[in-house]
Amino acid sequence: MNDTRRVNIAKQHPASYKALTALNEEVQQTMAAVGLDPLLVELLKIRASQINGCAFCLRMHVRDALQMGESPDRIAVLPGWEETDYFSETDRAALRLTEAVTRVADGHVSDEDYNAAAAVLTEDQVSALIWLAIVMNAFNRLAIASRYTVAG
Incomplete structure (x- = not known):
């Protein structure tokens, strides 16, 4: 890894x-209010962080989970997970x-992906879940762009 200070x-x-942290707090409250399992919420944070390669957020959310x-x-x-x-x-x-x-840049959010969620989640849950992904992606980008330190 490059040691250039950021x-x-x-x-x-x-x-x-x-x-951003206020938005995150609001989204966390919404997730609870719409009845999404807190363990699932943590897994979603982990999965977004895995895709984005955010070691800082991965360490934090794996520990939390x-x-x-x-x-x-x-x-x-x-x-x-699909396997x-x-x-x-x-x-x-x-x-x-x-x-x-x-992965919105890879083809947007397809009707197939959206409809799969809408088939088992309420509209409030779908909306909250999308907000969670938005916030998590923002935190991933913040940590990656600033090169938050992750040491053993």
Whole structure:
């Protein structure tokens, strides 16, 4: 990895970071209000961070998920979720939509991906899930662009 120092944009523009964290808090409250499982919410954060390659967010959300009681096996197979029986139909729909939002540059959010989520989630849950993916992707980009330190 390149050792070039980067500006920590969260510290450089604290009002912008404060606005992002306020949005994150609102989204977390919404996730709870619409009845999405907190363990699923953590898995969605992990999955977006895996796709984006954000080591800082991965470390944080894997630790959070384990502390909340998530199975190490489910976390371990998350990149291959489609190949396992560890995930419910709701989990699969949420993971699929989160991946589509995270990979929006690869073909937008297809009707197929959206409809798979809409078939098992309420409109409020779909909306909250999309907001979660948006916020998680923003945090991933903030940490990656600023090269947040992740050391052993």
